Amino acid sequence: MDSTRPTMLAIMDIHKSFGSVEVLKGISADIPKGELLTFVGPSGCGKTTLLRIIGGFAAATSGRVILDGEDISNLPPNMRNTKMVFQSYALFPHMTVAKNVGFGLKLQKWPRKKIDARVEELLALVHLEGLGGRSIERLSGGQQQRVALARALALEPKVLLLDEPLSNLDANLRVVMRDEIRNIQERIQITTIFVTHDQYEAMSISDRLLVLHKGVIQQIGSPVDIYERPANEFIAGFVGYVNFLEGRVEAVNAESNTVSVLTEFGRLDLDHDQKEVGVGDQVLMVIRPETVSLSAWGGGESQNTFHGAVESQMYAGNLAKYTVKFGQKEMVIDHYNPMGSRKYAKNDKVKVTIPRKIHMLKRQAA
């Protein structure tokens, strides 16, 4: 992330309780100008509540919201320069597309001519040229989504808030609109917060993700950080399937920058890029199914190689999914692009190679 960019929005130690239930337990984050940050987490993690606090629809129990250097914590939504695209789009059913988009401008008492011009410009931005006179009910879901986006962008807010905007669309359209939103966001360089519970959507649209769970930030980072270097077990499991492997660090070789870990399968020699891990530490290795390679039984014991038997297999075209059993332990392996390569059947003996680059989570000392 380009850290030289100035902070547009800062949230500082936000707490929120509903009665005795604390749903946000001290959330702080800085969002630089022009960034698309996603709040992601399982349902009930507090992400929508946090977004509503930023938009002014809910009051935080404590904490502050700073927009472009100005404390807006106590301002009602109509006095904040943040605009929201609602999950239901919340388009006014009794107004045309153009009237919807121009609603905020009209409230600002813009002259009619200027409103019309601005509305045209916005409709062009969201690819709805010429549909200004349509009634809302005669639009498709995707088009309604675009109107909602244009309406929120009309007043050139400092921050755009998107509350699960794609959840009402069907699968194909969701991908199209996701890319479209990202495209527009990058084009006009607007600071954006996107809320979703879908981790793939979050990874593919964001500059950074803020992973929320149980009212606490689990990790803030780029999609690469989150996927390849998850901060804890929850995140590792949340953003994709993962094989966990327990182990203990046996030796660290500073010169070759390698580390030896003793696991249930045997010894693993890995690249050492996590300084906080030292000799004697209990670690949990995060092994993604697609990083492991599979080959036929045979050959000698080479580095990081184990022998096992196929427990089950599933062929899905673009990948073949195997569950391989080593004694009592199982591992899921995704073999991408299996076309032309050997397929294995149940009970086939196979050789599994674990790559040297594996992310390790240090276990807290019991």
Add this chain to the structure above:
Amino acid sequence: MAESVLKVVPGRSVWYRLRAFFNANLINLFAGGLFALLAIFLLYPIVSVLVFSLWGDEGFTFSFYAEFFSYNFYYWSLLNTLILGLATMIILVIIGFCFAYLTTRGPLWLRKPLKIIALMPLAAPPYIFSISLITLFGKNGLINNFFHLDFNIYSWTGVIAAQVLAFLPLSFMMIENVLNAVNPSLEESASDMGASEFRIMRSITIPLAAPGMLKAALLVFVMTIAEFGNPAILGGRTPFLAPDTYLMITGEADFNMASVLSVVLILPCILIFILHNFVLSGKGYTTIVGKPTAAELRPIDPVIKIPFLILCIPVGIMVLLSFGVIVLGAFVKIVGVDNTFVIDHVLNTQSNSAIWNSFKVSLGAGLFGALVGTLLAYVIMRGKFPGRRVMEMLALSGFALPGTVIGVGYIIAFNRPPFLLTGTIWIIILNCVFRFLAVGVEAGISKLHQISVEIEEASADLGADFLTIFFKVILPIMFSAFVAGFIYTFMTTMMSLSSVIFLVAPGFDLASVYIFLTAQLGELGVASATTLKVIAIVVLCMGLLQIVSRKMGLNVKKQGA
């Protein structure tokens, strides 16, 4: 989650502060005003009835109740009313079920005509059937004469027949809804496992529909015991509570006894209202899951079809005949005696002035009722003050309470200061507004259910304050509910008799009252002609309501008139 009550930045001018005040408090101001209206025009009359039943010249007393239970006459009146309700209820549940079963599961070509016939009585006031039954079975009735029968229509049979025909749509609509909600695949799977049509009905359809049918039965019971017109016209010497209350006021000017009769009439209604809302609420197995399955017809067994048709066809013929006789009566000198064509009945000036009066009253009640109903719906749905449930119950209670009771309540409550209204047109309008509020409120609530709170939040997000949101977003969106409330109130006011009959000033006849009086005097021609005009207006309203609902995506539940 909606918690947008945040501090408003202090402003400078008086205008700014005034605006800020309204922004923060308008919804509460509305709530206060509406509460006051409900209290004055609904609660106060009802409480007045209660007080008058317990408060004589010497203060608090139970003597009026003692009187009620010591005279055979009153005692019989109560018993008769309950018997009438029970008999009508049982007959209507059976017939309603037969109609609904055939329209939801019967042969396709039969569905539409049966449905239209079952709903036809909605287009007419309930007491139309008294007039047509007299025309058909009265002393010189068409059928009596034709078959040389000596059938007496002024009897139990007559009253029950009129009630059954009048409330057929209510029973049919509720049961049809229930039967529609029973997933057809359940019946298909039973059939798949080898169950006969009769077996399916007995062990799948009826058990699944039972809770909904019970609700229908209770509602029919309440509506029929509260009905005034039919027992008053056809009851003859048999006493019934609703007409007796009327006689108590007009004949003997005994407000205390009229109040006692009213309270006695209310009790079963309240009991059933509570049962309906609390005991039965949420009970029912009929949930719609997934997409409706393609309706490949399961051929209905003749063993079921034929007996059902045998029950439905005579009822259907009676409905059609009733309407036919009204048309005939309107254009013929005296049906069955002097069948020459005349236009006099239709042109009758008294009839026309009564229609005009009704039109004015209905227009006023429609406009005011729709306004109050829409605002109530908004306040109930979006307000954040305690007592919203109570407010809703109060607003809906006007519909549940017998018209005669509210009528008695209004003359007691508003014939002295501070609210001296008796004899004016306003007392009639207000009475109709608050009796028929339920539909406007429900239309508004259903509209607001469709509109996500996010719409209001989005407006705020785009910079609108509460006043702007209210006038630019909420009111326009709720306009369709307003229109629906208006048409419905207009229509029901046009037909309403039981309550307004207490309130009309001498010389100021409403259509319904005029029909009632002429029917009692045996002037069937004028009664028929006036009824025909009312029907024409009501049918027009229903058409409009249909268009409005379809155009504006409203879901207005039709309820008994």
